[in-house]
Amino acid sequence: MNRIKIYLQIIILFGIIFVINSNTAHAGSDLEIKVDKSVSVKLTDCKKVRVKVYYKGNDVTDEARLSFSNSKKSVVKICKMDEEEKYYVKGFEAWPRKVGKSVVTITVKYRPSHWDEEEFDDVYDGETIAATTKCVVRSEYFQSIRAYANLTDYNTRSNTFTVKVKNISNKKIKIMSKGAMAYDADYTSYDRNLRIVGGKSSVTIDPGKTKNIKFKVLGNTTWYKLSDFQICSYWEWGNKKYWVSVDSGLETWMRSGKKWKWIGFAK
Numbered sequence: 558m559n560r561i562k563i564y565l566q567i568i569i570l571f572g573i574i575f576v577i578n579s580n581t582a583h584a585g586s587d588l589e590i591k592v593d594k595s596v597s598v599k600l601t602d603c604k605k606v607r608v609k610v611y612y613k614g615n616d617v618t619d620e621a622r623l624s625f626s627n628s629k630k631s632v633v634k635i636c637k638m639d640e641e642e643k644y645y646v647k648g649f650e651a652w653p654r655k656v657g658k659s660v661v662t663i664t665v666k667y668r669p670s671h672w673d674e675e676e677f678d679d680v681y682d683g684e685t686i687a688a689t690t691k692c693v694v695r696s697e698y699f700q701s702i703r704a705y706a707n708l709t710d711y712n713t714r715s716n717t718f719t720v721k722v723k724n725i726s727n728k729k730i731k732i733m734s735k736g737a738m739a740y741d742a743d744y745t746s747y748d749r750n751l752r753i754v755g756g757k758s759s760v761t762i763d764p765g766k767t768k769n770i771k772f773k774v775l776g777n778t779t780w781y782k783l784s785d786f787q788i789c790s791y792w793e794w795g796n797k798k799y800w801v802s803v804d805s806g807l808e809t810w811m812r813s814g815k816k817w818k819w820i821g822f823a824k
Contacts, residue, residue, distance in 0.1 A: 587613050588688045590665050592648070595693040598633075600653050600725040601703065601821060605638060606692060607648040610665050618647050621667040625649050632657035633694050653696030656765060661692045698727040698764055702794040707823035708805040709769070711783050716774045717754060720788050720803050723767040725821065728795050730762045737772055737790035741780055750775040751788070759793075 589611040598604035610621040627635045634652040649661065669682040703726045710719040718739055724730045734753035741747035751772035753760060762768050772788060780786075783805045792801045792811065799811040801820070809821045 587669075588665065588667055588686050590663060590688055590690045592663060592690060592692050594691075595695065596651065597695045597697055598651050598653050599697055599699050599703075600656065601699075601705075602653070604651040604694070605648060606651060606661075606694075607646060608663060608665075610647075610667065612667055612669060617667055620670075621647075621665050623647055624664045624666075626662045626664070627659055628661075629657060629659035631655065633659040633661075633696055635659075635661055635694075651694045651696075653694075656696055656698055658693060658695050661694055662689060663692060664689045698725060700727055702726055702730065702792070702797075702799060702811060702820055704730060704762075704809055704821045705767075705824035706801075706803040706809040706821060708783060708786060708788050708803050711779075711781065711786065713778050713781055716778050718751065718772045718774070718786070718788055720770045720772065721767065722762055722770060722803075723824065724762040724764050726794065727764055729764070731793040732760045732762070732770060733791040733793065733798075734758050735791070737788070739772070739774065739779065740787050740789060742785045742787075744780075747780040747785075749779050751790070 591609040591611065593606060596604050596606055608618070608623060609616065610618045610623075623637070625635050625637060627633065632653070632655055634654060636650040636652065638646065638648045638650050649663075651661075664687060666685050666687045668685040705723040705725060707721045708718065709721050711717075712719075722730070722732065732753075734757060737751040737753070739749045739751055752775060754771040754773045760768060760770050772790075786805065788803045790801060792799050799813055801809065801811045803809050804823060806823050808819060808823060810817045811820050812818075
């Protein structure tokens, strides 16, 4: 009798371990959902998470109806994914909004059917069955220099440019005053040397933080049209220095050596 109890305990233990490590959800023993239990996505990126559905071991993803709910919409935006490439793909896209974690609940509904040779059509075998599972989405900072940066204003009265910068990397960004320039898209006569206002030699932005940095024009006022300019300055990140260009409503680029590299959108 004691041996039987021991065997039963072992069976239950292995069953629990299997359930904990499985990324498959079951409705009874017939409907299965297969999806990654957790995914990571960097800010400004998008992660496509594929979902497969099986009924009695057969792939029924095409016929199944999928829906998704998101525990923290402020952290990650979830969009349903239906793509037809080489084959039909179902799942969701995760668009991070800020660093954090959100749990996506996946609900699948499927009505079993079989092919009727006489009717040349599917015949439903019973009621719709459903299953649910969860996928944890973690949005993270970049491990390299990244920022949302935007040239937001040129005030001809104070003769200052304003650049808004949000640090979306995992280390501090230090924006240097020395060497900063405003470049006009058309005429070099409108180019100007700049300095950060208030006599500051630099401005430091911690990960996840945003600052509006004002640059004073050294000399006469320049062309008034903001979209014609890009503001360039030296940024320090991880003990390295980069030459960074910020536009109005476009993208942010940095130069390392002779190559330019995209580091973020204008937001």
